[in-house]
Amino acid sequence: MIRRDDRVYxxxxxxxxxxxxxxxxxxxxxRNIRANPxxxxxxxxxxxxxxxxxxxxxxxxxxxxxxxxxxVNPVDYAECALHLRGWPTRAKIQELHRYWFxxxxxxxxxxxxxxx
Numbered sequence: 001m002i003r004r005d006d007r008v009y010x011x012x013x014x015x016x017x018x019x020x021x022x023x024x025x026x027x028x029x030x031r032n033i034r035a036n037p038x039x040x041x042x043x044x045x046x047x048x049x050x051x052x053x054x055x056x057x058x059x060x061x062x063x064x065x066x067x068x069x070x071x072v073n074p075v076d077y078a079e080c081a082l083h084l085r086g087w088p089t090r091a092k093i094q095e096l097h098r099y100w101f102x103x104x105x106x107x108x109x110x111x112x113x114x115x116x
Contacts, residue, residue: 009108011101012107013100014026030054033107050109051110065106068106072093077093079093083096
């Protein structure tokens with residue numbers, strides 16, 4: 001997950017063969033969001049209420065893709081080492097994130113004001 005201001009971007013990952021052969025198959029939590037988009041998200045900084053939805057707008061998809069795929073955190077190097085051969089690099093991590101974004105289901109959670 002990547003937080004930008006009052007939005008949190010995540011991707012529901014799908015195995016590549018599922019994404020290609022059965023694109024309508026989704027995780028139960030994605031079906032839950034479709035049925036009731038009101039969510040609670042526990043992230044650094046606290047627990048927040050929000051509204052989750054799949055991203056379909058082209059401009060918003062571009063923003064989400066850039067946000068998710070261009071962000072590299074220290075833990076991503078270990079994650080990359082688990083999924084790709086060779087020494088993890090920033091470029092490999094970004095390529096892995098792009099692949100996950102393109103085969104997954106991009107979701108945005110619009111955080112509500114906490115009123116605190």
